[in-house]
Amino acid sequence: MTGRPEPAPYLIAPDPALPRLTRAVTGTDQSGATVETRVVEERPLTIFLNGQEIVTAMTIGDYPGYLAVGFLRNQGMLRDGEEITGLSYDEELETVVVRTASATTYEEKVKKKTRTSGCAVGTVFGDMMEGLEGVTLPAAELRTSWLYALASRINTTPSLYLEAGAIHGTVLCKADQPLVYMEDVGRHNAVDKIAGWMALEGVPAEDKILYTTGRLTSEMVIKCALMGIPALASRSGFTAWGVEIAREVGLTLIGRLRGQRFVCLAGEERLVRDADPAAVPEEDRKSRRKGAKA
Amino acid sequence: MTGRPEPAPYLIAPDPALPRLTRAVTGTDQSGATVETRVVEERPLTIFLNGQEIVTAMTIGDYPGYLAVGFLRNQGMLRDGEEITGLSYDEELETVVVRTASATTYEEKVKKKTRTSGCAVGTVFGDMMEGLEGVTLPAAELRTSWLYALASRINTTPSLYLEAGAIHGTVLCKADQPLVYMEDVGRHNAVDKIAGWMALEGVPAEDKILYTTGRLTSEMVIKCALMGIPALASRSGFTAWGVEIAREVGLTLIGRLRGQRFVCLAGEERLVRDADPAAVPEEDRKSRRKGAKA
Numbered sequence: 001m002t003g004r005p006e007p008a009p010y011l012i013a014p015d016p017a018l019p020r021l022t023r024a025v026t027g028t029d030q031s032g033a034t035v036e037t038r039v040v041e042e043r044p045l046t047i048f049l050n051g052q053e054i055v056t057a058m059t060i061g062d063y064p065g066y067l068a069v070g071f072l073r074n075q076g077m078l079r080d081g082e083e084i085t086g087l088s089y090d091e092e093l094e095t096v097v098v099r100t101a102s103a104t105t106y107e108e109k110v111k112k113k114t115r116t117s118g119c120a121v122g123t124v125f126g127d128m129m130e131g132l133e134g135v136t137l138p139a140a141e142l143r144t145s146w147l148y149a150l151a152s153r154i155n156t157t158p159s160l161y162l163e164a165g166a167i168h169g170t171v172l173c174k175a176d177q178p179l180v181y182m183e184d185v186g187r188h189n190a191v192d193k194i195a196g197w198m199a200l201e202g203v204p205a206e207d208k209i210l211y212t213t214g215r216l217t218s219e220m221v222i223k224c225a226l227m228g229i230p231a232l233a234s235r236s237g238f239t240a241w242g243v244e245i246a247r248e249v250g251l252t253l254i255g256r257l258r259g260q261r262f263v264c265l266a267g268e269e270r271l272v273r274d275a276d277p278a279a280v281p282e283e284d285r286k287s288r289r290k291g292a293k294a
Numbered sequence: 295m296t297g298r299p300e301p302a303p304y305l306i307a308p309d310p311a312l313p314r315l316t317r318a319v320t321g322t323d324q325s326g327a328t329v330e331t332r333v334v335e336e337r338p339l340t341i342f343l344n345g346q347e348i349v350t351a352m353t354i355g356d357y358p359g360y361l362a363v364g365f366l367r368n369q370g371m372l373r374d375g376e377e378i379t380g381l382s383y384d385e386e387l388e389t390v391v392v393r394t395a396s397a398t399t400y401e402e403k404v405k406k407k408t409r410t411s412g413c414a415v416g417t418v419f420g421d422m423m424e425g426l427e428g429v430t431l432p433a434a435e436l437r438t439s440w441l442y443a444l445a446s447r448i449n450t451t452p453s454l455y456l457e458a459g460a461i462h463g464t465v466l467c468k469a470d471q472p473l474v475y476m477e478d479v480g481r482h483n484a485v486d487k488i489a490g491w492m493a494l495e496g497v498p499a500e501d502k503i504l505y506t507t508g509r510l511t512s513e514m515v516i517k518c519a520l521m522g523i524p525a526l527a528s529r530s531g532f533t534a535w536g537v538e539i540a541r542e543v544g545l546t547l548i549g550r551l552r553g554q555r556f557v558c559l560a561g562e563e564r565l566v567r568d569a570d571p572a573a574v575p576e577e578d579r580k581s582r583r584k585g586a587k588a
Binding site for chain 2: 022023025027028029030031032035037039040041042043058144164165166167185215216217218219236237238239240241242243256260261262263264265266268271273277
């Protein structure tokens with residue numbers, strides 16, 4: 001289970017070489033020398049639910065279908081019961097249309113808005129907190145050996161995060177194996193793409209761990225809980241409300257996961273301390289430094 | 295002008311000791327030891343413009359008046375001409391009301407939305423890009439000695455960013471002097487608080503430099519340009535559209551400003567290279583490491 005000899009391949013891994021996701025830009029460095037550097041793309045994608053335009057997201061532009069479905073699910077606009085009858089993406093028009101068999105309940109959702117952390121004008125549609133009342137997260141175990149294996153594997157996986165920075169990554173994991181690694185300019189897009197993949201592939205959540213490069217804010221904790229994933233880990237820090245919600249819904253919250261260090265501020269009971277932190281190597285400067293860009 | 299002997303004090307500096315902004319939370323570390331750690335607060339603030347509820351922001355909760363006014367200005371809901379006749383904050387109700395002499399044009403603004411980077415469901419009201427057409431940024435100079443002095447001063451200023459992480463900082467600067475250092479869980483709140491302070495204090499923008507700990511995404515560049523500030527610097531990275539917009543509006547864009555290194559991807563003509571990068575000390579690990587949390 002340690003995954004050391006031959007780690008299983010990702011089901012979906014970042015493809016930093018994909019030309020569409022980054023652009024080479026010419027500028028100057030501190031010495032005045034001309035430098036060509038790669039920066040991530042940020043392009044609009046307008047999401048339609050049946051006939052209704054819902055939102056225009058700024059995204060790197062990969063996996064528009066997963067992003068659209070995951071976004072609608074995480075906003076409570078697409079429920080488990082609702083059958084998706086169509087999913088079409090038009091690259092030229094930068095639109096993606098999700099069609100459902102029955103009409104959905106999105107209209108009320110679009111009304112009440114809450115601006116959230118890290119936004120120009122972030123909005124969480126009103127019933128995200130309500131949705132949490134129904135949530136009970138399974139009593140899965142979370143081995144510290146898995147956390148260390150996941151962090152070291154993810155931090156060394158070729159990614160836009162390491163290549164260009166200014167991007168967030170979210171990784172769906174099972175035990176010590178990262179399965180699906182999504183990246184986006186918006187950290188919530190990365191989570192939504194994972195939620196969309198899980199929904200469309202019918203992947204269960206109860207045995208999964210979600211890893212994010214972003215902060216453990218209230219809305220990140222809410223999304224993870226709504227997705228039914230019992231553990232959320234990050235190299236970044238916490239907000240008080242994020243911790244509060246994690247404790248309310250019984251989510252295991254691991255933050256500041258760097259090298260041998262981490263802090264657990266909620267759901268301690270799932271932790272199985274089967275690894276000796278002293279045996280874990282410190283992070284190399286590269287992943288630490290690039291982390292600061294995201 | 296180098297500010298080395300006796301740096302001028304900030305007009306507004308972070309107060310990480312303020313009890314209201316952080317909470318001590320008890321958890322466990324990697325060794326299983328109980329640890330008490332400080333995490334930043336994240337609380338709702340509902341912004342009203344006259345009789346109209348506009349948005350509920352998640353914020354650490356300091357400077358609600360500056361946040362409200364800056365937000366409304368950066369959304370184009372409050373124009374230069376519009377006289378603010380009242381500004382009232384109710385801590386218990388977590389609301390702030392901005393009153394203007396004449397009715398404002400916010401209704402249309404609330405219609406068209408764009409989801410932006412780093413959001414749950416970020417939205418930029420439709421006319422932010424339009425607003426840019428009128429913008430012409432002054433031909434101010436930007437000395438590299440100022441950039442190095444600002445970065446080293448800001449990175450060593452006591453802040454929630456250094457104390458608790460999981461927060462963004464934005465600093466309004468003039469030459470090598472940081473003037474107003476705002477922090478918030480949402481990096482855009484920090485910028486909006488600066489915009490609100492400038493508007494209410496009647497501070498000119500043409501001789502200022504804006505420093506942010508966050509990424510140089512499209513909406514960050516747009517806000518800086520709309521505020522009339524000709525230079526934007528960050529320790530973080532770029533997005534392609536952020537660079538494109540900066541070049542269109544003639545904004546000087548400095549990114550990855552760490553120790554002696556930086557990259558200029560727009561507005562090179564303002565740069566005066568009066569400092570020898572080799573003479574600049576590398577960042578200490580502390581500010582670099584904590585940077586990754588924000």
